[in-house]
Amino acid sequence: MTPLLLGTALCGCVILYALLGGADYGGGIWDLFASGPRKVEQRALIEHAIGPIWEANHVWLVLVVVVLFTAFPPAFAAITSGLFTPLLLLLIGIVLRGAAFTFRTYETSGDRAQRRWGRIFSASSALAPLMLGDIVGSLASGHVEGPASRAWLEPFPLAVGAFTAALFAFLSATYLSVEAGGPLRDDFRKRGLVAGVVVGVLALGTFLLSSSGAPLVHHGLTARPWSWPLQLATALSAVLAFAGLALRRFRQARFGAAAQVSLIVTGWAASQYPYLVVPVWTLRSASAPAGVQNLLLAALGGGALLLFPSLYLLFRVFKGERPLALIDREEPRAPQPPPARR
Amino acid sequence: MTDLLYARALTGVSLAFHIVFAAVGVAMPLFMALAEWRWRRTGDAVFLELARRWAKGTAILFAVGAVSGTVISFELGLLWPRFMQFAGALVGMPFSLEGFAFFTEAIFLGIYLYGWDKVSPRLHLASAFVVAASGAASAFFVTLANAWMNVPAGFSLAAGMPASVDPVAAMFPPGWWREVLHVTLSSYIATAFIVAAIHARALLRKPASRFHRAALGISLAVGAATAVLQPLSGDLSARGVAVNQPIKLAALEGQFQTEQGAPLRIGGVPDIEARTTRWALLIPRGLSLLAFHHPAAEVKGLEAFPRNDWPQVVFVHLSFQVMVACGSALALLALVAAVLSWKRRGVPQNRWFLRAAVVAGPLGFIALEAGWMVTELGRQPYVVHGALRTSDAVTAVPRLAAPFWAFTALYLFLAAAVAVLLKRQLAAPPHEAA
Numbered sequence: 001m002t003p004l005l006l007g008t009a010l011c012g013c014v015i016l017y018a019l020l021g022g023a024d025y026g027g028g029i030w031d032l033f034a035s036g037p038r039k040v041e042q043r044a045l046i047e048h049a050i051g052p053i054w055e056a057n058h059v060w061l062v063l064v065v066v067v068l069f070t071a072f073p074p075a076f077a078a079i080t081s082g083l084f085t086p087l088l089l090l091l092i093g094i095v096l097r098g099a100a101f102t103f104r105t106y107e108t109s110g111d112r113a114q115r116r117w118g119r120i121f122s123a124s125s126a127l128a129p130l131m132l133g134d135i136v137g138s139l140a141s142g143h144v145e146g147p148a149s150r151a152w153l154e155p156f157p158l159a160v161g162a163f164t165a166a167l168f169a170f171l172s173a174t175y176l177s178v179e180a181g182g183p184l185r186d187d188f189r190k191r192g193l194v195a196g197v198v199v200g201v202l203a204l205g206t207f208l209l210s211s212s213g214a215p216l217v218h219h220g221l222t223a224r225p226w227s228w229p230l231q232l233a234t235a236l237s238a239v240l241a242f243a244g245l246a247l248r249r250f251r252q253a254r255f256g257a258a259a260q261v262s263l264i265v266t267g268w269a270a271s272q273y274p275y276l277v278v279p280v281w282t283l284r285s286a287s288a289p290a291g292v293q294n295l296l297l298a299a300l301g302g303g304a305l306l307l308f309p310s311l312y313l314l315f316r317v318f319k320g321e322r323p324l325a326l327i328d329r330e331e332p333r334a335p336q337p338p339p340a341r342r
Numbered sequence: 343m344t345d346l347l348y349a350r351a352l353t354g355v356s357l358a359f360h361i362v363f364a365a366v367g368v369a370m371p372l373f374m375a376l377a378e379w380r381w382r383r384t385g386d387a388v389f390l391e392l393a394r395r396w397a398k399g400t401a402i403l404f405a406v407g408a409v410s411g412t413v414i415s416f417e418l419g420l421l422w423p424r425f426m427q428f429a430g431a432l433v434g435m436p437f438s439l440e441g442f443a444f445f446t447e448a449i450f451l452g453i454y455l456y457g458w459d460k461v462s463p464r465l466h467l468a469s470a471f472v473v474a475a476s477g478a479a480s481a482f483f484v485t486l487a488n489a490w491m492n493v494p495a496g497f498s499l500a501a502g503m504p505a506s507v508d509p510v511a512a513m514f515p516p517g518w519w520r521e522v523l524h525v526t527l528s529s530y531i532a533t534a535f536i537v538a539a540i541h542a543r544a545l546l547r548k549p550a551s552r553f554h555r556a557a558l559g560i561s562l563a564v565g566a567a568t569a570v571l572q573p574l575s576g577d578l579s580a581r582g583v584a585v586n587q588p589i590k591l592a593a594l595e596g597q598f599q600t601e602q603g604a605p606l607r608i609g610g611v612p613d614i615e616a617r618t619t620r621w622a623l624l625i626p627r628g629l630s631l632l633a634f635h636h637p638a639a640e641v642k643g644l645e646a647f648p649r650n651d652w653p654q655v656v657f658v659h660l661s662f663q664v665m666v667a668c669g670s671a672l673a674l675l676a677l678v679a680a681v682l683s684w685k686r687r688g689v690p691q692n693r694w695f696l697r698a699a700v701v702a703g704p705l706g707f708i709a710l711e712a713g714w715m716v717t718e719l720g721r722q723p724y725v726v727h728g729a730l731r732t733s734d735a736v737t738a739v740p741r742l743a744a745p746f747w748a749f750t751a752l753y754l755f756l757a758a759a760v761a762v763l764l765k766r767q768l769a770a771p772p773h774e775a776a
Contacts (some may be wrong), residue, residue, distance in 0.1 A: 052456035055448040070434020077427040079420030102405035147738040288431035289507040305443040
């Protein structure tokens with residue numbers, strides 16, 4: 001029972017990392033694709049949106065790592081040694097994204113230097129989700145064996161990488177369209193609609209590749225009792241998100257996109273259950289001693305009591321009175337568009 | 343270089359880089375909080391300006407600390423998968439709790455940095471203290487994991503792997519509090535004296551600046567209070583090492599022969615071939631007195647242990663000498679600062695003292711890096727003292743030269759960028775109220 005609960009907690013942390021940290025990467029991708037007459041304002045909004053929260057959002061990944069190596073040490077060892085290269089590339093993306101974003105904020109020597117940091121920030125924001133998705137795809141493929149496996153270069157993991165980047169960009173566009181005002185809101189609405197189409201195409205492509213590239217996950221997505229209900233719920237969320245953007249119901253779009261991302265991660269986790277690393281390590285076979293797992297579970301429970309109120313405070317302060325609301329409404333303290341960077 | 347050496351070098355470079363930002367992340371929020379607290383109490387705008395300026399520096403350094411710390415959490419597995427397979431369950435608890443401390447730190451630092459006009463004054467000030475407390479908690483938990491590597495506890499070995507694991511005993515290995523205390527103090531000392539040096543230098547140029555005097559006051563108060571405690575904490579640590587890791591004590595003291603009434607060696611260079619430490623200043627019976635608080639106590643020499651269990655004695659001994667020398671100099675400076683402040687009933691203004699503070703600025707970080715070399719190199723050839731050799735823990739991934747050079751270049755680039763940014767932040771003159 002404890003391994004399953006810890007596996008569920010792990011999956012929950014991955015979902016929250018995707019919803020929060022993933023959207024920050026998506027913001028970086030939109031910084032890369034900033035264009036049109038409001039290019040400067042788009043970048044300013046992204047900076048304003050992720051500045052206060054990206055460090056907290058990033059910690060979900062750290063939590064994934066520590067829970068994995070505490071509760072399932074051999075799985076962690078297998079993942080880090082099998083996926084050595086994509087993990088290093090992910091780390092380079094993470095380091096450059098965080099450092100360049102902060103350096104740009106505190107750069108005082110003028111526009112050119114800021115643009116230079118901005119380019120590093122946006123390029124590394126694209127690299128990180130590509131690698132993150134690639135790592136997930138490799139784990140699902142069942143081909144990660146031995147040190148520095150080349151499984152990450154196969155078509156399926158690469159497709160999952162591209163899909164992940166598109167999905168984060170889509171998610172971020174729905175968040176930003178809620179936070180933007182005026183014509184800027186329409187910029188991110190359009191970007192969201194385009195990204196939504198790309199997500200759809202890449203989802204189909206990834207699904208087709210999965211039949212040969214990740215048979216276990218493919219089986220999970222098609223042939224288990226919960227497969228079609230889950231697929232249907234995911235599709236409905238996607239429609240909810242896309243229609244929300246099309247009909248300018250931005251909070252609905254944000255909710256739909258977040259539900260879609262959560263269900264995709266859940267679908268991945270459920271279809272490779274009970275495997276952590278297909279086909280080598282299961283939740284049970286990779287488990288640390290029960291005493292450790294029980295204590296960890298208790299620590300996670302206690303930590304959550306401390307963490308979630310703090311996180312709610314953070315989002316309430318920076319994302320308005322109703323950070324989780326689903327319905328658009330004029331707010332007394334609606335976030336103002338930030339002043340454009342000179 | 344072999345892959346083992348590259349793996350060790352990459353781990354070393356990553357930690358040497360991260361540890362600076364980690365220490366700053368523990369101490370700077372306290373300075374920030376104290377400055378804002380003084381402002382709220384006195385209404386003196388100089389302290390508000392100080393809190394804002396220190397917050398900018400903290401923001402830059404914390405971000406680099408956050409991402410470089412993430413690299414290390416992955417590197418544990420990337421470079422040492424067999425260490426993690428062996429020890430993940432045993433060191434995992436402190437790392438997990440550190441995760442929550444890090445979360446709290448990041449959340450409230452966000453509120454602090456971006457919330458100046460968004461949250462109530464009380465919440466803003468409280469956020470600074472929460473960041474300071476959770477920074478200290480992070481250091482506490484991470485050092486617990488390192489304490490376990492030095493004195494592994496909470497398991498028995500069965501066929502080379504841990505069995506009958508007790509995670510609570512593993513989290514608090516014998517003498518854990520000695521290392522935790524020593525490391526936490528070192529974070530405050532190192533940060534405080536570099537900050538004090540920056541403001542002392544500015545005061546030498548502009549003696550009338552109330553801004554720099556206020557900054558020197560806070561940094562020196564924290565630095566002096568911790569620096570005078572550090573020699574006592576160091577004594578506790580050394581006595582712990584004497585009991586739990588006698589071979590490390592022998593290496594850091596350059597003690598080759600087992601000896602009753604062993605002398606304390608100040609300086610000197612160990613000669614492995616001749617099995618003696620040359621050119622050291624000897625204090626008769628000093629080591630026995632310090633390590634066991636008895637002049638005739640027996641101190642085990644390196645020769646009491648198999649040759650292939652010895653660490654790199656020369657490095658360890660020299661690092662230890664450097665750490666002790668820098669720490670003692672700072673403790674002395676702290677005493678001088680205390681006397682001068684008491685005589686002046688305020689922040690010391692004496693130009694010779696300010697010059698000394700400028701020169702002493704880097705000593706805290708030199709001591710911190712050297713101390714970390716002492717504990718890590720002094721534990722070699724083991725990654726888990728007496729239980730797992732470093733060479734048995736390394737990854738089977740070949741060609742580690744590439745990631746070593748890539749990350750070394752990345753860290754050099756970041757260090758240069760941080761240096762330039764901080765220099766510009768410092769160059770901007772403070773808005774001083776008349």
